[in-house]
Amino acid sequence: MSENFFLDNPDLQFRLEQLDLREVLEFKEKGYSEAAVYPGAPRNYPDAKDNYRIVLGVMGEICGEIVAPRAAEADDEGAHFSDGVVTYAAATQDAIDAFRQAELFGAMLPREFGGLNLPESVYSMLVEIVSRAESGLMTIYGLQEIADMIEEYASDEDKARVLPRMARGEASGAMILTEADAGSDLGAVATRATLDEATGKWHLNGVKRFITNGLADVSVVLARSEEGSTDARGLSMFLVEKDETVKIRRIEHKMGIKSSPTCEIQYNNTPATLIGKRRFGLMRYAMNLMNGARLAVAAQALGIAEAAYREADDYSKERIQFGKPIRVLPAVGRLLLSMKVDLEATRALLSETSRWVDLWKVYEKALNRGDAPDESAARARLKQAQTLAETMTPMVKYCSTEMGNRVCYQSMQVHGGVGYMHEFNIERLFRDVRITNIYEGTSQLQVVAAIGKLLNHSLDPLLADWAAASYPADMTAERAILGELTGVFQAAAVALKAQPERDRVDYYACDLVDCAVWLVNSWLLLRDTNLLESKKSVARAYIASIAPRLRASAEVVVGANPVPLEAIPVLLG
Numbered sequence: 001m002s003e004n005f006f007l008d009n010p011d012l013q014f015r016l017e018q019l020d021l022r023e024v025l026e027f028k029e030k031g032y033s034e035a036a037v038y039p040g041a042p043r044n045y046p047d048a049k050d051n052y053r054i055v056l057g058v059m060g061e062i063c064g065e066i067v068a069p070r071a072a073e074a075d076d077e078g079a080h081f082s083d084g085v086v087t088y089a090a091a092t093q094d095a096i097d098a099f100r101q102a103e104l105f106g107a108m109l110p111r112e113f114g115g116l117n118l119p120e121s122v123y124s125m126l127v128e129i130v131s132r133a134e135s136g137l138m139t140i141y142g143l144q145e146i147a148d149m150i151e152e153y154a155s156d157e158d159k160a161r162v163l164p165r166m167a168r169g170e171a172s173g174a175m176i177l178t179e180a181d182a183g184s185d186l187g188a189v190a191t192r193a194t195l196d197e198a199t200g201k202w203h204l205n206g207v208k209r210f211i212t213n214g215l216a217d218v219s220v221v222l223a224r225s226e227e228g229s230t231d232a233r234g235l236s237m238f239l240v241e242k243d244e245t246v247k248i249r250r251i252e253h254k255m256g257i258k259s260s261p262t263c264e265i266q267y268n269n270t271p272a273t274l275i276g277k278r279r280f281g282l283m284r285y286a287m288n289l290m291n292g293a294r295l296a297v298a299a300q301a302l303g304i305a306e307a308a309y310r311e312a313d314d315y316s317k318e319r320i321q322f323g324k325p326i327r328v329l330p331a332v333g334r335l336l337l338s339m340k341v342d343l344e345a346t347r348a349l350l351s352e353t354s355r356w357v358d359l360w361k362v363y364e365k366a367l368n369r370g371d372a373p374d375e376s377a378a379r380a381r382l383k384q385a386q387t388l389a390e391t392m393t394p395m396v397k398y399c400s401t402e403m404g405n406r407v408c409y410q411s412m413q414v415h416g417g418v419g420y421m422h423e424f425n426i427e428r429l430f431r432d433v434r435i436t437n438i439y440e441g442t443s444q445l446q447v448v449a450a451i452g453k454l455l456n457h458s459l460d461p462l463l464a465d466w467a468a469a470s471y472p473a474d475m476t477a478e479r480a481i482l483g484e485l486t487g488v489f490q491a492a493a494v495a496l497k498a499q500p501e502r503d504r505v506d507y508y509a510c511d512l513v514d515c516a517v518w519l520v521n522s523w524l525l526l527r528d529t530n531l532l533e534s535k536k537s538v539a540r541a542y543i544a545s546i547a548p549r550l551r552a553s554a555e556v557v558v559g560a561n562p563v564p565l566e567a568i569p570v571l572l573g
Contacts, residue, residue: 005132005133006061008064014532024119027366032048038111041111052122055104055122058102066095067133072425074089079258081261084249086248086251088259088261092140095137113163120354124298132307137260142296145289147166149285152365154239179206179207189223203269208264213261213263214263220275221267226279233283237275237280248263248266255434256433257432294441296440297400312336313336335414337541340538345522352520360385360386363378390453395446398447399521412430446513454493457493463490475536478543482523485522501562511554
């Protein structure tokens with residue numbers, strides 16, 4: 001039986017149907033004027049949505065028919081390293097070739113470079129599908145974010161040279177930031193960028209570590225351009241095209257995503273071109289890259305979790321104990337219900353977050369080009385979209401990756417002892433998902449990124465809009481609960497912000513971010529009940545499970561008990 005990882009996922013199809021991109025596409029599709037120039041460009045909004053369904057369906061078919069059946073093979077073989085040369089596993093290379101033949105690269109690039117001009121919202125769905133099939137492959141396909149950044153900030157000459165190659169899938173990409181002593185603290189990057197004043201050319205020298213897809217043909221590299229600087233203000237972003245001066249010193253032997261080569265790279269007077277402005281490398285360009293990468297990793301974790309849930313669901317039907325399938329046992333049923341509801345809540349959050357990111361992007365570009373119809377209104381909308389995108393992006397990265405780890409754990413519990421065996425897919429998924437709440441910023445860093453916005457009540461206007469909306473009459477009880485929980489969350493935010501001791505704010509930030517994630521997910525699921533009858537059961541189950549936890553976490557935040565903080569120096573030295 002043929003498999004299609006888009007068409008067999010009703011919730012993913014629902015997300016596409018309910019996703020309102022009209023405002024985004026008016027800007028992104030330039031009033032649908034490109035239909036006269038490019039045969040594949042949509043003529044109107046329904047046509048654009050049809051195009052997205054087709055693209056997602058093609059990706060779903062390739063992932064279901066070609067990629068997923070060989071995922072274990074890709075994991076077993078892994079990436080290869082010999083004499084400084086890195087190559088993909090055979091199954092990985094075949095998957096890349098299939099994507100290239102289907103013209104699925106260049107997803108977000110404009111059509112002038114041969115791209116598909118997809119919004120972030122739809123690209124996130126593609127990444128989820130790929131990740132469900134083979135999560136290591138996602139780190140190759142998902143690095144198209146760098147093409148989007150090159151298109152936004154690089155010179156016209158650089159764009160014309162590299163972007164068409166990337167759109168055709170002829171040149172892979174990598175985002176090269178991390179060093180041995182500069183992981184979370186990227187302001188400590190030491191790789192040097194030196195400008196030859198006589199020729200006007202830049203050259204890089206230094207070593208980068210833990211570089212995903214480090215064999216890439218085209219890379220964006222964070223390096224120190226300002227001599228004598230020691231902080232983020234001395235960093236710039238550079239475009240590098242692989243040549244003989246780029247040496248791969250080793251690849252890492254990892255717990256999971258083994259098909260993805262993670263490289264240590266040395267630059268030896270490597271030619272490079274400056275992207276954008278000097279000194280903006282970390283604070284603008286790298287942060288923009290990481291925001292996009294965090295969405296991609298959230299989608300990756302969601303895809304892995306979807307695969308893990310399906311493994312558990314199938315196994316629970318086949319495994320007979322005590323004379324019946326184990327899925328009818330309450331303990332197993334609870335695990336399966338938790339997985340399913342968490343998946344749908346997280347997918348709703350990712351979809352909503354991606355839409356605000358899309359709005360941020362299109363309004364920022366319109367204002368930079370000077371073609372916004374009403375500049376004052378556009379600036380107000382940009383400010384709103386940017387605030388919400390910057391708040392919700394770390395929230396969804398935190399939520400999705402923690403959820404992914406939890407679902408894979410639960411799926412292994414459903415499998416019992418056999419799940420621990422290499423022959424079962426859940427063993428691979430369990431290993432693969434573990435990186436998602438580590439790279440592109442650990443869960444703890446996502447909390448740090450979100451907490452300032454939450455303490456400044458960034459979500460309040462959105463929560464007010466949802467509270468004022470209409471919902472089905474038979475969801476009145478859930479609507480009342482969410483009204484109460486919104487007040488509980490806001491009171492906790494006020495209490496934490498009023499704490500005079502910064503250490504105490506930081507210590508209890510995680511509890512407040514948990515409350516925010518649960519609350520936003522609940523409102524999103526309640527909103528879905530206006531559109532789909534089956535969402536009522538999902539919303540009821542989710543709200544019933546998080547309501548007591550949210551109240552308890554909010555109580556912890558309000559109390560902000562100093563005892564655990566005081567114990568740290570005593571117990572940990």
